[in-house]
Amino acid sequence: MFRLQGSKTLAVDLTGDAVKAKNGSMVAYDGQMAFKKMSGGGEGIRGMVTRRLTGEQMTMMEVKGQGTCYFADRASEINLVSLHGDKLYVEASNLLATDAGLRTGTTFTGLRGGASGNGLFTTTVEGSGQAAIMSDGSAVVLRVTPQYPLSVDPGAYIAHQGNLQQHFQSGVSFRTFMGEGSGESFQIRFEGDGLVYVQPSERNTVGGDV
Numbered sequence: 001m002f003r004l005q006g007s008k009t010l011a012v013d014l015t016g017d018a019v020k021a022k023n024g025s026m027v028a029y030d031g032q033m034a035f036k037k038m039s040g041g042g043e044g045i046r047g048m049v050t051r052r053l054t055g056e057q058m059t060m061m062e063v064k065g066q067g068t069c070y071f072a073d074r075a076s077e078i079n080l081v082s083l084h085g086d087k088l089y090v091e092a093s094n095l096l097a098t099d100a101g102l103r104t105g106t107t108f109t110g111l112r113g114g115a116s117g118n119g120l121f122t123t124t125v126e127g128s129g130q131a132a133i134m135s136d137g138s139a140v141v142l143r144v145t146p147q148y149p150l151s152v153d154p155g156a157y158i159a160h161q162g163n164l165q166q167h168f169q170s171g172v173s174f175r176t177f178m179g180e181g182s183g184e185s186f187q188i189r190f191e192g193d194g195l196v197y198v199q200p201s202e203r204n205t206v207g208g209d210v
Contacts, residue, residue, distance in 0.1 A: 002080055002097070002130040010071040010078050010097060010132045018064040020104075021071050021097035031067015038062055058092040058123055062100065071097055076134035079141075079197065081161070088125040090133050090159035090197075099129030133159050135199035142196045151187040155202030162194015 005011040009027065012019050023037060038060045063069050072078070073096060081088055083102065098104065105124045125131050133139075135158055144150045144164060151169065160166075169187045190196055 002099075002132060004078060004080065005070060007077050007138070008072055008075050012063075012069050012071065012097065014063070014065050014067060014069060016064075016066055018062050018100040019069070019097055020060050020062055020100055020102075021069075022073060022095065023059040023061045025071045025073045025096060026061075026063065027070050027072045029065075029067060029069040031065055033063055033065035033067060033069055036062045036064070058095065058104070060104075071132070073134055076136065077138050077199075079133050079135060079139050081131045081133060081159070081197075083125065083128055083131065083161070085128050086126070086161055088131055088133075088159055088161045090123055090125060090131075091157075092123045094134050094158045095123055095125070096132040096134050098125055098131040099127075102127040102129045102131060133197065135197070136201035136203075137199055139197050139199050142198060144190045144192060144194050144196060146191070146193060149189060149191040150196055151189045152196060152198055153202055154186055154188055156198045156200070157188055158197040158199050160190065160194060160196045162192065164190045164192040164194040164196070166190050 001013045003011050003013070012021075014031075014033075020038065026033075026035065076096075078096060089107065103126045105126070106121045107124050108121055139158060142150055142152075144162070167189045169189050
């Protein structure tokens with residue numbers, strides 16, 4: 001079971017079962033634990049090859065045992081996400097841990113990924129269970145409905161889930177190249193029904209200064 005110990009530490013209670021977590025993120029544990037490094041996000045040789053081809057880097061470990069294991073990474077804020085047979089799209093650098101039964105993979109994101117500074121592919125987590133994602137500052141979860149689409153700065157985007165379509169928006173014009181850009185020339189527009197996770201901090205992006 002996943003639970004937060006404060007806002008920056010994830011506690012996972014294990015009763016002989018396992019959890020997948022970012023390699024090296026264990027900060028403490030009680031009871032008996034065994035740690036095993038996984039390649040390709042736990043997807044075996046196929047996953048390792050896929051991730052090398054896509055450039056989507058994620059090194060995970062499997063932790064199995066009896067007791068409570070605590071995880072954290074650079075004092076990042078941690079957010080719990082519940083999946084009920086649906087799929088979570090998350091940047092690999094923002095994924096801390098998942099239930100061992102959840103499947104991880106990669107998917108093409110196109111221009112959205114390039115604009116966010118995280119490459120053209122992103123990580124997917126699918127199935128039923130819990131995942132823990134990280135943010136720089138406390139993340140906000142924004143609801144998207146057919147009546148209320150949402151536009152997000154690519155540098156602040158962390159993850160999304162639900163039945164959402166995403167489009168890359170650019171406001172680049174001749175005035176931009178004349179040094180009269182708006183400062184917010186690139187956004188990701190989400191339409192449909194789902195949730196988008198946004199952090200109150202912008203990573204460096206391709207269009208960040210445009």
